[in-house]
Amino acid sequence: MTDHILRMNGITKTFPGVKALQDVTLSVRRGEIHAICGENGAGKSTLMKVLSGVYPHGSYDGEIHFDGARCAFGGIRDSEHAGVVIIHQELALCPQLSIAENIFLGNERARRGLIDWNRTNHEAARLMERVGLRENPTTAVSDIGVGKQQLVEIAKALSKEVRLLILDEPTAALNDDDSAHLLDLLRGLRDEGITCVIISHKLNEVTAIADSVTIIRDGRTVETLDMATDDVTEDRIISGMVGRALDNRFPPHEPAIGEEVLRIEDWTVHSPSQPGRKVVDRASLTLRRGEIVGLAGLMGAGRTELAMSVFGRTYGVRVSGRIFKDGRPIEIRTVQDAIGHGLAYATEDRKRYGLNLIDDIKRNVSAAGLPRLARRGWVDEREEYRVAEGFRASMNIKAPGVSSVVGKLSGGNQQKVVLSKWILTEPDVLILDEPTRGIDVGAKYEIYTIINRLAGEGRAVLVISSELPELLGLCDRIYTLCEGRVTGEVARRDATQERLMHLMTKGQE
Amino acid sequence: MSAALPAGRRGLPRKVPRKYVPVLVTAGLFAAMLVAGGLRYRGFADGQVVLNVFVDNAFLLVVAVGMTFVILTGGIDLSVGSVVALSTMISATLLTGHGWPAPAVIVLVLAIGAALGLAMGAIIHHFEIQPFIVTLAGMFLARGLCYTIGTESIPITDGTFTALAQTKVRLGGGLWVSPSVVVALVVVLAAAYVLHHTRLGRDVYAVGGGEQSALLMGLPVARTKIAVYTISGFCSALGGVLLSFYMLSGYGLHAVGMELDAIAAVVIGGTLLTGGSGYLLGTVLGVLVLGLIQTIISFEGTLSSWWTKIFIGLLLFAFILLQRLISARRG
Numbered sequence A: 001m002t003d004h005i006l007r008m009n010g011i012t013k014t015f016p017g018v019k020a021l022q023d024v025t026l027s028v029r030r031g032e033i034h035a036i037c038g039e040n041g042a043g044k045s046t047l048m049k050v051l052s053g054v055y056p057h058g059s060y061d062g063e064i065h066f067d068g069a070r071c072a073f074g075g076i077r078d079s080e081h082a083g084v085v086i087i088h089q090e091l092a093l094c095p096q097l098s099i100a101e102n103i104f105l106g107n108e109r110a111r112r113g114l115i116d117w118n119r120t121n122h123e124a125a126r127l128m129e130r131v132g133l134r135e136n137p138t139t140a141v142s143d144i145g146v147g148k149q150q151l152v153e154i155a156k157a158l159s160k161e162v163r164l165l166i167l168d169e170p171t172a173a174l175n176d177d178d179s180a181h182l183l184d185l186l187r188g189l190r191d192e193g194i195t196c197v198i199i200s201h202k203l204n205e206v207t208a209i210a211d212s213v214t215i216i217r218d219g220r221t222v223e224t225l226d227m228a229t230d231d232v233t234e235d236r237i238i239s240g241m242v243g244r245a246l247d248n249r250f251p252p253h254e255p256a257i258g259e260e261v262l263r264i265e266d267w268t269v270h271s272p273s274q275p276g277r278k279v280v281d282r283a284s285l286t287l288r289r290g291e292i293v294g295l296a297g298l299m300g301a302g303r304t305e306l307a308m309s310v311f312g313r314t315y316g317v318r319v320s321g322r323i324f325k326d327g328r329p330i331e332i333r334t335v336q337d338a339i340g341h342g343l344a345y346a347t348e349d350r351k352r353y354g355l356n357l358i359d360d361i362k363r364n365v366s367a368a369g370l371p372r373l374a375r376r377g378w379v380d381e382r383e384e385y386r387v388a389e390g391f392r393a394s395m396n397i398k399a400p401g402v403s404s405v406v407g408k409l410s411g412g413n414q415q416k417v418v419l420s421k422w423i424l425t426e427p428d429v430l431i432l433d434e435p436t437r438g439i440d441v442g443a444k445y446e447i448y449t450i451i452n453r454l455a456g457e458g459r460a461v462l463v464i465s466s467e468l469p470e471l472l473g474l475c476d477r478i479y480t481l482c483e484g485r486v487t488g489e490v491a492r493r494d495a496t497q498e499r500l501m502h503l504m505t506k507g508q509e
Numbered sequence B: 001m002s003a004a005l006p007a008g009r010r011g012l013p014r015k016v017p018r019k020y021v022p023v024l025v026t027a028g029l030f031a032a033m034l035v036a037g038g039l040r041y042r043g044f045a046d047g048q049v050v051l052n053v054f055v056d057n058a059f060l061l062v063v064a065v066g067m068t069f070v071i072l073t074g075g076i077d078l079s080v081g082s083v084v085a086l087s088t089m090i091s092a093t094l095l096t097g098h099g100w101p102a103p104a105v106i107v108l109v110l111a112i113g114a115a116l117g118l119a120m121g122a123i124i125h126h127f128e129i130q131p132f133i134v135t136l137a138g139m140f141l142a143r144g145l146c147y148t149i150g151t152e153s154i155p156i157t158d159g160t161f162t163a164l165a166q167t168k169v170r171l172g173g174g175l176w177v178s179p180s181v182v183v184a185l186v187v188v189l190a191a192a193y194v195l196h197h198t199r200l201g202r203d204v205y206a207v208g209g210g211e212q213s214a215l216l217m218g219l220p221v222a223r224t225k226i227a228v229y230t231i232s233g234f235c236s237a238l239g240g241v242l243l244s245f246y247m248l249s250g251y252g253l254h255a256v257g258m259e260l261d262a263i264a265a266v267v268i269g270g271t272l273l274t275g276g277s278g279y280l281l282g283t284v285l286g287v288l289v290l291g292l293i294q295t296i297i298s299f300e301g302t303l304s305s306w307w308t309k310i311f312i313g314l315l316l317f318a319f320i321l322l323q324r325l326i327s328a329r330r331g
Helices: A044-052 A076-082 A099-103 A117-130 A146-159 A176-191 A203-209 A234-241 A303-310 A335-340 A350-354 A361-366 A381-394 A411-424 A441-456 A468-474 A497-506 B018-040 B047-072 B080-097 B102-126 B131-149 B159-166 B179-197 B199-209 B211-216 B221-247 B258-268 B280-300 B306-330
Strands: A004-015 A018-029 A033-037 A061-066 A069-071 A084-087 A164-168 A195-199 A212-217 A220-226 A260-270 A278-288 A292-297 A317-325 A328-330 A343-346 A429-433 A460-464 A477-482 A485-491 B169-172 B175-177
Touching (some): A004 A044, A004 A195, A018 A033, A033 A176, A044 A076, A084 A146, A099 A117, A146 A176, A176 A195, A203 A234, A220 A234, A234 A497, A260 A303, A278 A292, A292 A441, A292 A468, A303 A429, A350 B211, A361 A411, A361 B199, A411 A441, A441 A460, A460 A468, A477 A497, A485 A497, B018 B280, B047 B175, B047 B258, B047 B280, B102 B159, B102 B221, B179 B199, B211 B221, B258 B306, B280 B306
Parallel strands (some): A278 A485, A292 A477, A343 A429
Antiparallel strands (some): A004 A018, A004 A061, A317 A328
């Protein structure tokens, strides 16, 4: 009988309105590296949060057995006490504190209530040696790179006598050297008897390092594969990850594609927090009038970063590349420039970045296009009211009136307000980032209809989406992005979920 | 705008939109204080008592108008009290010490106030520093500059200023207000118009509602932020001019803590300290409530004036809790 250190049985976790996990099973053998794969939103991170007690016992259904004992973790402290440590994608370090202080944060080496600095720094140095981190323990975490910060997290886990280490996308933000070092380190930890669960989008890493892999799709376990006995290839994993049903959730769309309207060439963007890292790397895209173009990519591929850096450099540093509008080169330095050149960008986080939630519909609708409604600074409020009422009718925004506060509307209606706002600026190119995120099925259909209408009016629409069926159902052409590079361009008739997922995970075709 | 009201109304709207609730609460409080005062004290119900609240607080009203702009963007301006004092000081020394004509003095003082505000706004925006610390520095700077002019109070004997101090604008029925009240009301009306009918006003609310989203909508966030501190600086200087009409002196210790009175008035008036929501009418009511507390304490006679502070403190607690409840229900 196989010796399992962890068994999760029948895990079901519900959020208001959404079943994030449904009857998920996960069994991890002692001393192995176990990978978890799945699309964006499949439920991987939720499962790990259930396991590590971020979602406490009782907020989900199902059983967790760790090391033979049934667990009911009430919080992270409980799970860490049992030896389960999770390292999140966004590292949880205090940047101003030293490496040693971070390693022992919440677990200080103290004598009679006072920190024993000798012991702290001494033990930190030993842990740092174990993870291959050659730095002074008193160096501030903000002064070392992300790759090394990741190692600090692992050293911190080791200081807690970790037995099951969970890493959520550990290499997503790392360069190749740092990634290779991290994977070596994980192999070393496995040899010391520490079990690892690793969530990763990088399938080449998964096949290289994992002993077994569990695939999750739409909140359910699809299968668990053993690398040693099953013949596991990247293709095999991809076919498990995709394969979501394509249903008739999309309005018919007859494209009438015209001239090229926007061309982006050699677009390169560096991360503002790690200036050496390219978030977008020599990406080139073309959009034509009347065309709906998809941009597919997994988390961290650089989709939003690409869109925002084009839209008035609202993201990134050291942005370089060329933009052509209607064949002529243009400069876009600010959002005003972008709007002036006929660009619009509807953000993926509409609540935080797309709307003024405490204001009403008409003022949100008019916000970006206000120059059109104002003369010498004075707003023509009659006209504003008329325009907003017009959008309420044409976009079917369900609200008692245009003076209703936007924060109270449903997600679908909020998105219609965002779209109205941009349509008022009469854009030639609309970039819609996750336009149907958090929107129910009926409203999604309405949003798709609006997108079709926008294209029908001769505008180009670039849709960024994590849902492959959505891109396949909506777009005339789809670009794939992987680690900041455009890795493929697939026409509607050639596009399948498998093909796209290949390009999204593999790199250059 | 009947379309703005919820459906199914009969006569009066069934439900008041939540964004008006804080202003209405303040208005109700003001009315209740008037009624209670009128019942308790002889002579309180006289209309002149209310008008005196305006007369005694005209300068605070003007300062609070500027503060409203700043707080609506989610910022804060701690320098206003010191700028008021500096304005009285510059006015007094130029009028009394150098014999400048009153109009030139007023123009110069207003320009200095606006320039100080502009400088603070530019620092806040371009260096991305919290408004709290920048305007705290401005507060020390302006207060300190008062003492480079003089450490003693400087009396103002200029004809124009004394005339303005003593003129009564008669309203009929024996009621009157000072010219300062007229100035303050003009400022309030102009500011309300700017806030609600111009692009600048829209941008102020949008920046307060979310600076990032305002940026992504292509709104001129930089210009707006700098503009509100300039407006606040201008209003502080104007408040200082009105205060020198009222006091007929310039002094480095004038208006100590007025920034806090102004903030209190704005918050009691229902403007969210996090920005994006609030009305100038609320600020006017907030100033009136603060003034009326003082009036009631003085009518009471036996209470020390420190009770004013206690009541203001309690009111502030109550209003901040109210705001919290409203924004919590909104989420």
